[in-house]
Amino acid sequence: MQHVPARPFRTAPRRHRLTLAVPLCLLASLGPGSGTRADGPLREPPEVSEAASRLHFDAIVVDGHSDTTPLFQDPSWRFDERHDDTHMDLPRIREGGLDVQFWSIYMGALEGDGRAIREAIERIDAVHELVRRFPDDLALAGSVASIRSAVGSGKVASLMGVEGGHIIEGRLAALRTFYRLGVRYMTLTHSFHTEWADSSGTEEALEPLHGGLTSFGRQVVREMNRLGMLVDVSHVSDQTFFDAIEVSRAPVIASHSSCRAVANHPRNMTDAMLRALAQNGGVVMLNFYPAYIDERAADSTKAHRASLSEDIALIEQRYPEDEFARRRARRQLRLEKPYPQAPLSVLLDHFDHAIEVAGADHVGIGGDWDGVPSLPRGMEDVSQLPRLTQALLNRGHSEETVRKILGENLLRVLARAEDVAKEIAATARTQARARRPRAGRTSELARNASPARD
Numbered sequence: 001m002q003h004v005p006a007r008p009f010r011t012a013p014r015r016h017r018l019t020l021a022v023p024l025c026l027l028a029s030l031g032p033g034s035g036t037r038a039d040g041p042l043r044e045p046p047e048v049s050e051a052a053s054r055l056h057f058d059a060i061v062v063d064g065h066s067d068t069t070p071l072f073q074d075p076s077w078r079f080d081e082r083h084d085d086t087h088m089d090l091p092r093i094r095e096g097g098l099d100v101q102f103w104s105i106y107m108g109a110l111e112g113d114g115r116a117i118r119e120a121i122e123r124i125d126a127v128h129e130l131v132r133r134f135p136d137d138l139a140l141a142g143s144v145a146s147i148r149s150a151v152g153s154g155k156v157a158s159l160m161g162v163e164g165g166h167i168i169e170g171r172l173a174a175l176r177t178f179y180r181l182g183v184r185y186m187t188l189t190h191s192f193h194t195e196w197a198d199s200s201g202t203e204e205a206l207e208p209l210h211g212g213l214t215s216f217g218r219q220v221v222r223e224m225n226r227l228g229m230l231v232d233v234s235h236v237s238d239q240t241f242f243d244a245i246e247v248s249r250a251p252v253i254a255s256h257s258s259c260r261a262v263a264n265h266p267r268n269m270t271d272a273m274l275r276a277l278a279q280n281g282g283v284v285m286l287n288f289y290p291a292y293i294d295e296r297a298a299d300s301t302k303a304h305r306a307s308l309s310e311d312i313a314l315i316e317q318r319y320p321e322d323e324f325a326r327r328r329a330r331r332q333l334r335l336e337k338p339y340p341q342a343p344l345s346v347l348l349d350h351f352d353h354a355i356e357v358a359g360a361d362h363v364g365i366g367g368d369w370d371g372v373p374s375l376p377r378g379m380e381d382v383s384q385l386p387r388l389t390q391a392l393l394n395r396g397h398s399e400e401t402v403r404k405i406l407g408e409n410l411l412r413v414l415a416r417a418e419d420v421a422k423e424i425a426a427t428a429r430t431q432a433r434a435r436r437p438r439a440g441r442t443s444e445l446a447r448n449a450s451p452a453r454d
């Protein structure tokens with residue numbers, strides 16, 4: 001469903017964006033109002049004012065989680081064309097003013113030694129290849145400095161996150177290699193336990209297996225700190241979260257998680273977790289998926305999924321060998337039989353709650369684009385992100401708070417992780433020097449050991 005008519009996307013540097021961005025406010029559709037707050041009845045989705053548009057397109061907008069990545073491997077899919085069966089592509093990224101994306105390197109549990117690592121390499125390669133094909137629009141970025149420089153020259157800074165500790169297959173060498181290839185966070189688990197960390201589960205809460213992180217799990221977190229890779233606690237069990245907070249020297253992120261006090265889902269964060277995250281200096285990047293943020297949508301989503309089971313089985317039968325065809329057919333099915341949505345006001349309730357409990361310095365955006373089958377009404381795709389800025393302003397948040405939430409909080413956390421990596425390297429260097437015999441002492445030892453000369 002599209003609310004904003006197609007128009008040429010922006011490739012202009014940031015200083016030119018504003019003039020191109022303004023028409024969005026004229027195009028925003030006005031739906032029936034359903035939310036009511038202290039600021040009176042909200043029109044939903046909200047009309048984007050010129051001031052909100054200016055703020056949005058001037059700020060650095062960071063998203064923590066996009067699952068559009070597998071499409072980059074489909075030779076028939078065009079990133080630079082506008083689609084109606086996905087949440088993201090280049091034209092809509094530009095319309096939405098998105099500046100920084102963490103592309104998810106995700107795959108489910110795979111049988112076979114080396115298979116997850118191999119598939120991750122192929123997916124990482126697909127991100128690199130996409131950047132190579134669109135050099136005027138995308139840039140790989142591995143640091144806060146390179147993010148700011150890419151965004152400053154009008155490009156979308158691209159980073160990657162490995163979603164699920166199972167993907168390193170118990171090898172720190174894989175973790176380090178992923179970092180060298182541009183991966184800047186790893187989610188410790190997906191929706192199932194790994195050999196070293198408990199997951200929250202997704203559909204239902206899982207019984208703990210390890211009671212949090214094992215000693216190897218703690219080693220993984222320390223190695224991530226050493227590298228400067230962010231520790232992502234989305235999907236993990238509550239105990240894994242607290243263990244990660246205890247072990248990590250750098251602030252942690254939740255790349256796509258919401259608030260359990262607003263919607264009781266095991267994948268969401270409790271208030272105690274939000275407070276611990278704030279103390280740790282981290283950031284919770286809020287997930288937009290209706291079934292996670294709205295309990296009613298969770299129930300209707302379950303029923304809807306059950307009603308689609310025959311259609312889905314047919315797709316599997318029809319394309320047993322062709323993953324791209326299966327994915328296309330599933331996207332078509334979602335268009336024909338759309339999943340339940342939630343009002344945009346519910347998503348804003350999560351933002352309000354996270355800001356209230358964790359503080360404005362600890363909240364960000366983690367849309368879960370193309371990883372979920374539906375999004376809230378008025379936020380059906382990434383082109384509608386300026387409405388989030390408007391809605392946050394409508395809820396009484398200051399421009400400064402909105403800027404932090406849009407991206408500055410995540411950039412601060414990444415900068416701190418970079419500093420922690422430098423501190424760890426400096427300590428290791430000092431220790432190595434202390435272990436090495438000093439030059440004067442060496443020659444003295446050598447003199448004593450060798451037969452007298454002269």
Ligand SMILES: [Zn+2]
Pocket residue numbers: 163235256371
């Ligand atoms: Zn996820």
